[in-house]
Structures are given as structure tokens and as C-alpha cells.
Amino acid sequence: MATEQSSVPDAYDDLLEQYRRATYLGDANMVLSWDQEVMMPEGGTPARSKQRGAISAVQHDLLVDDDVGDWLDELAGADLPDDESAVVREIRRQYERKTRVPTDLVEEISEATSDAHPVWQEARENDDWETFAPTVERLLDLKREYAEHIDPDADPYAVLFADYExxxxxxxxxxxxxxLREGLVPLIDAIRESDADLYEVDGTFPEDRQLELSREALETLGYDFEHGRLDTAPHPFSSGTQFDARVTTRFDESDPLDSLGSTIHEFGHATYTQGLRQDEYGTPLGEHRGLTVHESQSRLWENHVGRTRAFWDLFVPRFNEQHGTDLTPEQAYEAANQVYEDNLIRVEADELTYHLHIILRFEIERDLLAGDLDVEEVPAVWNDKMEEYLGVRPDTDANGCLQDIHWSHGSFGYFPTYSLGSVLAAQLDAAAREDLSLDEQVRDGEFDPLHEWLTENVHRHGQRYTTDELVEEATGESYTADYFLEYAKSKFGDLYDLDV
Structure with missing residues (x-):
């Protein structure tokens, strides 16, 4: 840190050292999780569950140790510099939540989520919700217990949501x-009534060529392969630290834009992680602000860069060379921004209908946690809501309620951050365009200015600011959905020749 250590009490150094050790354990656990989803042999789950459970328990014990409480008490009245004050604020927030949760429950949740992963995979492959339902019930029970320990008087969903935002x-x-519902539903309806005929990519695109193109896209955008790697997984994700931020993608041989979009999305997550301060690794100043901000980075790169005309002016020659096609930049731009009526899969959804997927999941999660919906009823309710909100009805559980990995992670309360992050992405994009000639730079393959702008205004701060403070610092305004709704109407109004 910039502040001299002599300016803070010894309790601060002791507190930070304890927090660092807990962070290192958490990051080791994250690598074990990555390995389980990407490379671990199928039979490794029983041992991996125990390994991750043990690490989670030790990490939890470090953070709730009595000494941590004593150090925080000592620092409560201290006149600390801004950075150190932020560190204490963030550690205190975690301490106050974690001390209310028994260590054996933390270990049980960790083991349960490790056990859940292969069950979800099998259920998804066999299109069988009933196989996964007992696991979901177990995780819901554990998460209700967890939320009750933290605040027995609060809405359990609100307690879980606060873990992510x-x-x-x-x-x-x-x-x-x-x-979003009020603004997007009429826009989507207008698009579906439009006579516009946007270009669609058609053909068969081998996985090996898609993988090579994904790697080329990462190199073009500025991904640091010395501190990351690209792999495949059933559900694309990114994880890691500023020293090791990995991305995964997946492939559909009939839809090369899906894997490319997923790769750029995960790149956005990874470039945020790689942009965190290396000299603050192990402290809150070297950690991401939360999943709203994290998702804003992935959605900014995926949508406000990767789905622009400027990007396809740059990248369509590489796409054509890899796949032997002859797309024009305008055709690629239209195909990348198509609003499809057949829209079953969230991670393949367009920018607009994507948010109806989030609303659907949010409503189901709330009802599950509240006990207003039985786990066995999820497929029917899911399908009904999908038909109501998106106009399509899944004919399999694999394409319906089993498509996402999040419930196998016990990540109830996570989904709203996807839409919150998309909203913030539009606000950050608008602010960046005030300072940068972004379209011109993207068209010329110059991505350093955007990297530098995001690092300066978002990444380098870690958790120095709260979410609302960070938004204000980066954009000069409070968090608002106005920019996203204006952007959506402008972009898709132009694409579909709408009077909006």
C-alpha cells in the first residue's frame, strides 16, 4: 500500500496477515473447483468434495477467529487512511456475516456443492430433473439454514443476494x-412484428476451428496468456486471481458466434481479474468489487465491443479465413445481434431476451427459498414461465431447468447480478466513449485505450469503494438503468428499422 505501515496500529497488520492466509486458501479452493469442472477424472468427486470442504472450513475458522474480532474492535476507533479504512470495512463486513455461521455448516455446504456438480452433469445429459431434484432440495435446506444464521428476521433471498452484491x-x-421488463418487452414485441430480415450464419463449423478462432479473439482483445489459459467446459466460466485468470468456452458446430461470444464474455471477466492490483493480492484492495461490477466487465466486452459494427470490421476477415466463409462485416454484425424467437438457452440469448431469462430464474429462486414452490414442480413452472416471457416452451429439461450450472454451486441469489451488470456495462460504456474514440479504436484493433480506461476507473480500485461509490467515481453519476434502455432502443431500433 502507498501508506507507510507506521501510520497504522499493529492490529491492522495482524488483521491483514490473517486475512491474507484465508484468501490464499480460498484461491486454492477455487483452483480445485476449476479442475473439477474442466480436467478432473469423473470418479474424483468423493475425494474432491472432502478436500474442498476441509479447505472451506479452515478458511472460515481463520476469518472468524476471536483474534479477528479483537483486532477489529481495536481498529473501530482508529483514524485510518482511506485505503486501510476500506480494508477494515470489507473485512468487518465479512467477519460479521461469517461469525454467525457455524464452521460445520460451511464445510457441509462446500461438500454438498462438490457432490452436486456430477449429479447436475448426469441429470443434464440424461434430461432428467428428478435425478437432480434431491440435490437441489438438500442445497436449498442448507442455504436456508445459512441465511437464518446470518439474519433470522430477513428475507432469506435478500441475505443470499448480499453474498454476491x-x-x-x-x-x-x-x-x-x-x-427492464417494462422497457424491453414492448421493444421485443416490436422487433418480432418487424419486417426486417437480418442475416443468419448457416453451416457446419468444426470445433477445432472454433477453438482456434476463440484463441485468436483473446489475443486480439489483449488477453494475457502468461497469466491465463483457455479451456472448454459444459458451462462457460472464468475464475482465478490477478496472477492466474482462466477462461473456458463451449462449442456448437452449427453456431460459431455462440462460442465466440461466450469467449469474449469470459474474457471480460478475466481482464477485470488480471487488472486488479498485483501488489494488493490477498487484501480487499486486490479483490473484485462484487458480481454486479464483474458482470459489467464481461457484458461490456461481449456486447459493447464484440457485437459492434466496428469489431466486425476488424474481425470478419479472420472469421472468414478460419471458417472458409465470405461474410461481410454488416452480415456478421446482423448475425451477432439477431433477436431470435426460438430462444431457449440463456447463454445463447440475445442482449434483449437475455433479461427475461434472468427474471424467470429470479422468480423461481425466490419461490423455492420461500417454500412457495416445491422442487418437483420446477420443470412445469419453468416451462410455463418460458412460454409466457419468451414465447417458447422447452421440450426437454436439459434445454429448460437443467441448462444452468448455478444451482449445483448452491448459488441462489446470483442471477440478478447478470442484469444489474448489463445495466452498469452500458453506463460505463457511455462514460468511456466520452473520453475515447472507441469505435475507431476497435476498428483499428487498438484495445489498449479501453483496457487502460477500465483499469484506471474500475479495476485498480478493488474494493476501495462500495458499488455505488465506484459507479459514481467511474461515471460521475449514480447507478442507473437509463443508459442501457437508451442504448437498447437505439441499437435495435436501427437494426430492425423501428420507430422507437
Whole structure:
């Protein structure tokens, strides 16, 4: 840190050293999780569950140790510099939540989520929700118990949501989701009534060529392969630290834009992680702000860069060379922004209908946690909501309620951050365009200016600011959905020749 250590009490150094050790354990656990999803032999789950459970328990014990409480008490009245004050604030927030949760429950949840992963995979492959349902029931019970320990008087969903977004409350998230529904549904209806005929990519595109193109896209955008790697997984994800931020993607031989979009999305996550301060690794100043901000980075790169005309002016020659096609930049741009009526899969969804997927999942999760929906009823309710919100009805559980990995992770409360992050991405994009000639730079393959802008305004701060403070610092305004809704109407109004 920039501040001299002599300016802070000894308790601060002791607290930070304890936190660092816990962080290192958590990051080791994350690598074990990555390995389980990407490379581990199928039979390795029983041992991996025990390994991850043990690490989670030790990490938890370090963070709730009595000494941590004593150090925090000592620092409560200290006049600390801004950076150190932020560190103490973040550690205190974690301490106050974690001390209410028994270590054996933390270990049980960790083991249960490791056990759940292969069950979800098998259920998805066999199109069989009933196989996965007992696991979901077990995880819901554990998460209800977890939430009750933290705040028995609060809505359990609000408690779980705060694990992923600690500084935007659930009421704000609900208001944003409602604004998106009110703004996007009529826009989607207008698009479906439009006579516009956007170009669609058709053909068979081998996985090996898609993998090579994904790697080329990462290199073009500025991914640091010395501190990362590209692999495949059933559900694309990114994980790691500023020293090792990995991405995964998946392939559909009939849809090469899906894997490319997924790769760019995960690149956005990884470039945020790689942009965190290396000298603050192990402290809150070297950690991401939360999943709203994290998702804003992936959605910014996926949508506000990777789905632009400027990007396809740059990248379509490489696409054509790899796949032997003869697309024009305009054709590629149209294909990348097609709003499809047959829209079953969230990670393949367009920018607009994507948010109806999130609303659907949010409503089901809330009802499950509240006990207003039985686990056995999920497929029917899912399919009904899919038909109501998106106009399509899954004919398999694999394409319906089993398509996402999140419930196998016990990640109830996670989904709203996808839409919250998309909203923030548009706000950050608008602010960046005030300072940068972004389209011109993207067209010329010059991505350093955007990397530098995001690092300066978002990445380097870690958790120095709360979410709302960070948004204000980066954009000069409070968090708002206005930019996303204006952007959506402008972009898709132009594409589909709408009067909006």
C-alpha cells in the first residue's frame, strides 16, 4: 500500500496477515473447483468434495477467529487512511456475516456443492430433473439454514443476494428488473412484428476451428496468456486471481458466434481479474468489487465491443479465413445481434431476451427459498414461465431447468447480478466513449485505450469503494438503468428499422 505501515496500529497488520492466509486458501479452493469442472477424472468427486470442504472450513475458522474480532474492535476507533479504512470495512463486513455461521455448516455446504456438480452433469445429459431434484432440495435446506444464521428476521433471498452484491440492496435490484421488463418487452414485441430480415450464419463449423478462432479473439482483445489459459467446459466460466485468470468456452458446430461470444464474455471477466492490483493480492484492495461490477466487465466486452459494427470490421476477415466463409462485416454484425424467437438457452440469448431469462430464474429462486414452490414442480413452472416471457416452451429439461450450472454451486441469489451488470456495462460504456474514440479504436484493433480506461476507473480500485461509490467515481453519476434502455432502443431500433 502507498501508506507507510507506521501510520497504522499493529492490529491492522495482524488483521491483514490473517486475512491474507484465508484468501490464499480460498484461491486454492477455487483452483480445485476449476479442475473439477474442466480436467478432473469423473470418479474424483468423493475425494474432491472432502478436500474442498476441509479447505472451506479452515478458511472460515481463520476469518472468524476471536483474534479477528479483537483486532477489529481495536481498529473501530482508529483514524485510518482511506485505503486501510476500506480494508477494515470489507473485512468487518465479512467477519460479521461469517461469525454467525457455524464452521460445520460451511464445510457441509462446500461438500454438498462438490457432490452436486456430477449429479447436475448426469441429470443434464440424461434430461432428467428428478435425478437432480434431491440435490437441489438438500442445497436449498442448507442455504436456508445459512441465511437464518446470518439474519433470522430477513428475507432469506435478500441475505443470499448480499453474498454476491453487498452494496446494492434487493429492492433496488427488483426495481431494475422491473424497469427492464417494462422497457424491453414492448421493444421485443416490436422487433418480432418487424419486417426486417437480418442475416443468419448457416453451416457446419468444426470445433477445432472454433477453438482456434476463440484463441485468436483473446489475443486480439489483449488477453494475457502468461497469466491465463483457455479451456472448454459444459458451462462457460472464468475464475482465478490477478496472477492466474482462466477462461473456458463451449462449442456448437452449427453456431460459431455462440462460442465466440461466450469467449469474449469470459474474457471480460478475466481482464477485470488480471487488472486488479498485483501488489494488493490477498487484501480487499486486490479483490473484485462484487458480481454486479464483474458482470459489467464481461457484458461490456461481449456486447459493447464484440457485437459492434466496428469489431466486425476488424474481425470478419479472420472469421472468414478460419471458417472458409465470405461474410461481410454488416452480415456478421446482423448475425451477432439477431433477436431470435426460438430462444431457449440463456447463454445463447440475445442482449434483449437475455433479461427475461434472468427474471424467470429470479422468480423461481425466490419461490423455492420461500417454500412457495416445491422442487418437483420446477420443470412445469419453468416451462410455463418460458412460454409466457419468451414465447417458447422447452421440450426437454436439459434445454429448460437443467441448462444452468448455478444451482449445483448452491448459488441462489446470483442471477440478478447478470442484469444489474448489463445495466452498469452500458453506463460505463457511455462514460468511456466520452473520453475515447472507441469505435475507431476497435476498428483499428487498438484495445489498449479501453483496457487502460477500465483499469484506471474500475479495476485498480478493488474494493476501495462500495458499488455505488465506484459507479459514481467511474461515471460521475449514480447507478442507473437509463443508459442501457437508451442504448437498447437505439441499437435495435436501427437494426430492425423501428420507430422507437
Amino acid at each position: 453487498p452494496y446494492i440492496d434487493l429492492e433496488t435490484a427488483e426495481r431494475v428488473l422491473e424497469r
